Amino acid sequence: MKKPVDSEHCADMIEASHPKLVLVGQPNCGKSTLFNEVAGYRSMASNFGGATVEFTESHVKIDGYTYDLVDLPGTYSLTSMDEAERETLRYLVTEEVDAVINVVDASLLSRSLELTLQLMELEIPMVLCLNMMDEAERKGVQIDTGALSQRLGMPVVATVASRGQGLDRLFHQSRCAAQEKTLPHHIAGHQDVESVINGLENELAGRPLPLHASPHLLATKLLEEDPFFTEILGENTDVITDKASESRKVLERDHGRSAAEVIASQRHTLSMEIFESVARVKRPRVHWRDRVDDVLMHNVWGYVFLVVILAAFFNGIFKLGGWLEGPLTTFFEQMAVSVTAWSWMPGLGQQIVIGTIQGIGGGVAIVIPFLFPFLMGLALLEDVGYLPRVAFLMDGLMHKIGLHGKAVIPAMLGYGCNVPAVMATRILESRRDRFIAALVSSLVPCSARMTIIFGLVGMYMGGTAALLIYLANFIVLGIIGAIMTKIMPEVSPGMLFEMPSYQRPTLDKALRKTWFRLKDFFTIAWPLLIAGSVILALIEHFGMGEAINGLLLPITALLGLPRVVGLTLIFGVLRKELSMLMLFQALGTQDVASVLSMTQILTFTVFVVFYIPCVATIGALAKQIKWKSTAMVVLLTLAIAIIMGLLARLVGTMIW
């Protein structure tokens, strides 16, 4: 074995400096797991690529040394093809970075080396972290880390981040690399390609550049016509742009392919060649996990298991939620009632306090019984690696509504709460996909709307009727999706995702992810919920209810509902589950059936299930798909709700 590039002699580093280390790697390489292992609960690891679009930064202390550690979004290459890649690229060429830790899934070394080669061109001190060594071993991939280190000119550290193995050594090596500023080797490709790059590089050298990138990297990027770099350089450097297009023509003429293709294929050849010189691939050990997919992704059994797993999942949550919700609601109701006894406070003040308590209580009554168990369960399914299988199974069906399999994740989250669902649409690549998925997700009946479906239709017409509402909703989602596809045809080249190996989920990893998603609820939904409740209290206090009922008369009359129902619909926009509670109040009784006909109960429920998303969801939509599209979603859902309400009225009059 050759002697690796290793620096054991820099241990007495000045402790005062906090080197900035940046984690870069392809999606699913265990980068976020590594980050969480050393930094605690701040980054979301996922068994489904593309989970992190924003980057996370943290001060971490390892072995007595402090580091400034940054977790950048997973990226396959340093081209600026999607949002995550652009973010990573932008960070690397604009921020001061002391060392890059390139995290690699050791079992996928040949593919991962292409990113490594690109990172090396940044000319920043680097360490290669060969992560998931256990997985590599299982797949029969043996790597000579010493030879790899020699070849690349950087320390190579084998790790199993999920078990904390090798991390001390990784950070020690990174600290040394940062301190000694040792740069990785320059690995040259073919002579003729290299000379074209060098020619352009000389053109660039000596010019003041707005980026921390080496002239070599810039030259390569200009030849590849990477939009990120051409935009930055294109403005006042006409000479360079001309020279770059000249060089591109040379490459195209000599190789008969576009310059970008020539450079990409050269990088691929180099990676394969390095891989073959340092690794041996034996026959993989066949593991039971490899057989699981033959059942779970089977064309028949796969769907049987999908239905069984999802039914058990939703059932469990609804049972648990129903059991927990009662006592919580009672607690907050009593608290609100006790405020009315505060004779020292004027009525308006009391109303505001009550509104606030109701807003807080409403949030608690959704989060603890429903949202937390739901997100936790989903996180476990995700960490096991089941969700990509769901995406596989559902892809054919999802295409019928113009989305691909990946969109099942936001859609499923929607059954818990629409807010994290809308936020989760960021995993989709195109703006069109995000819009349709956001529209669909905000029409999915969330746990708050579930309480209405079961509290009204379930209560007076039975559980089967309640389930039929879910089914009707599902069918409508399909129709909406199909119509949207006609209006906005699919343009993306299609779906492409990895099937990760099944993993044993861990409780703390699932908790981290749940917390990460609950944050969307806490920061977006809850404040709006509280504000909404206070506004409602004010409406009540100033007796504006009647005016609002009058304003909404066109809708209530059209649906054949009593005039007093109008106000409850406004309440429902502020907080979905309130529309039922306020219905009790407006009608003056909990026994709705004594005042409303069955048809009216059905119509009311159906309308509430579909119409305008709650304020919190609107907030999330605005953040995710911007205000204009949000306004469209609001209008569309209102139109859909009116149509569905009329249908319910028609069905009701036919039955009863």
Next chain:
Amino acid sequence: MSAKPLDEIEMGRHVNVAVIGGGHHMRATLNNRGIHVGDGLTVLRAGILRGPIVVRVHGSEVALGRHMAHRILVEAAP
């Protein structure tokens, strides 16, 4: 066997990528996932209702939507 689109290959067959159709974006996306012209693929399974094709390539499993799979021409591995 002459070159055929990937979505027409039977399950379990080993093939080599001959041509990657589509534009620059599609080629780059596939390259990123480790699929290049000349690479060997094993077709593992295909979803119903024109669902995705799952292939094994360089030790990882990748699911490709039908549209994408259709634009990849492959030939029998030697």
